[in-house]
Amino acid sequence: MPREITKVHVPPIKIQGIKTKLVPFIAASLSWDGNGVWYEPFMGSGVVGFNIAPKRAIFSDNNPYIIQFYQDLQRGDLDAAVVRDFLTAEGAKLCQTPADARSYYYRVRERFNQSHSSLDFLFLQRSNFNGMIRFGPNGYNVPFGRKPARFSPALITKIVHQVAWAQQQIQSHDWQFRVADWQDVLATVSDRDFVYLDPPYAGRSTDYFGSWTAEDTEALANWTNTRIPGGYALSMWYKNKYRTNDALHQWHGELLTDEHYYFLGGKTVNRNAMTEALVVKKGYVAPAQRPVII
Ligand SMILES: C[S@@+](CC[C@H](N)C(=O)[O-])C[C@H]1O[C@@H](n2cnc3c(N)ncnc32)[C@H](O)[C@@H]1O
Structure with missing residues (x-):
């Protein structure tokens, strides 16, 4: 796995909560030998896995149109x-x-x-x-x-370059794209694999493709803590100027943080600075990164 990503490529599909700005932080935070399969069950735009570029990957999402787009490429x-x-x-x-x-x-x-x-x-x-x-x-x-x-x-040319880059990445790696609910794909993970999780935030008003509740977050946390045999990392917001995210305490991994600005989403509040968390399973944090104690 690359530790240092200096140039982040943006895929052609945009989505609220896209992690473009966090890719270098995520890549620098993980320690995984890259020999298994990279699982990304909430792939969205795909910006994280497409830039980290593992040899083998299963990208999935419950939105069939995102998956269809990348399968078409x-x-x-x-x-x-x-x-x-x-x-x-x-x-x-x-x-x-x-x-x-x-x-x-x-x-x-x-x-x-x-x-x-x-x-x-x-x-x-x-x-x-x-x-x-x-x-x-x-x-x-x-x-x-x-x-x-x-x-x-100029914008068309930019999108065309994004399409060309995404297609080149997809066609030169052993990657699969599946329409699936997260449980269905996580059931097949082995101890050599690595799972990157970026679920919706419960309580936000935007539904991506179906709803996401506090119970879904709890079910995902339980699964992550007990049923992922290899490594995992989970992205979630940590704090903004009003509050910290209590949902994070449900995960048992090490907490790393990074400051970040949101530009997507209809509401102005989403444009404020936010500290982002990455919870990484113990034993899978890159040596240079220092976990935060909360
Ligand atoms: C925060 S976004 C992921 C953003 C992505 N990491 C990126 O950087 O573009 C969450 C994604 O989870 C997907 N999703 C929501 N509920 C899901 C479910 N039950 N199973 C699988 N995917 C789901 C949404 O369609 C959305 O693409």
């Missing part, structure tokens, strides 16, 4: 050229008359909720409100983001 059904053509054509329709941009966004949203195309998913993720992923009973329900100059040539 893996198979080659999607690539940088296809994405460039699509975003250029659809971006032009979105920008033709600023007054119509909103209604065009909602047309694509409706189309996605019927056909579930990975290209529409990418389009919505990059034109919606702050890169949010949220589903309700009628499907994808994030409102239009109203930023001017959406899909400028």
Whole structure:
């Protein structure tokens, strides 16, 4: 496993709670020989595992559209050229008359909720409100983001590079992508494997794809403490200027912390500084890192 990551590559899918800024901290904190399988059962954008780049990995999420997007890249059904053509054509329709941009966004949203195309998913993720992923009973329900100059040539080029990078990583490693609830994948972990956990935060109003409750957090903590035979690391917020996160006490590992700013999510409160925690199973903390005593 690489200890030092100086340049973090950003994948094409955006999501609230994306750990882009924490990747160097996470990579520097772990001690794992890399010989087993990297499990990432809450993969979201995939930014953590894609940058750490283990030889073998099982990336999973209960959101089928994230998984489908990366499977399409893996198979080659999607690539940088296809994405460039699509975003250029659809971006032009979105920008033709600023007054119509909103209604065009909602047309694509409706189309996605019927056909579930990975290209529409990418389009919505990059034109919606702050890169949010949220589903309700009628499907994808994030409102239009109203930023001017959406899909400028420079932004399309940036997204295309992100697609090319993600595809290159996926196709040059032994990685699998699965639609799964976390319990189903964790049931197959062995003692040589490493599990990176980044579950939703119970109590936050945004549902990624289904809800996440305090009971889910408790069940995950119990499983992590008793049923993961190899190493694990869990990301969670530690404190902000108002309070500390009591849920963390449910995990028995070593606590490491890092300060971080959120830029995603609709609410201003999410843009404040936050100290982030990484709980790492004893025996899997990199020697240079000093656990925090709480
Ligand atoms: C905090 S986000 C992960 C962010 C990711 N680490 C990143 O940096 O982009 C949590 C993820 O967990 C997924 N999720 C929520 N409930 C789940 C469940 N029961 N099983 C598996 N995945 C779930 C969500 O779809 C979301 O992608």
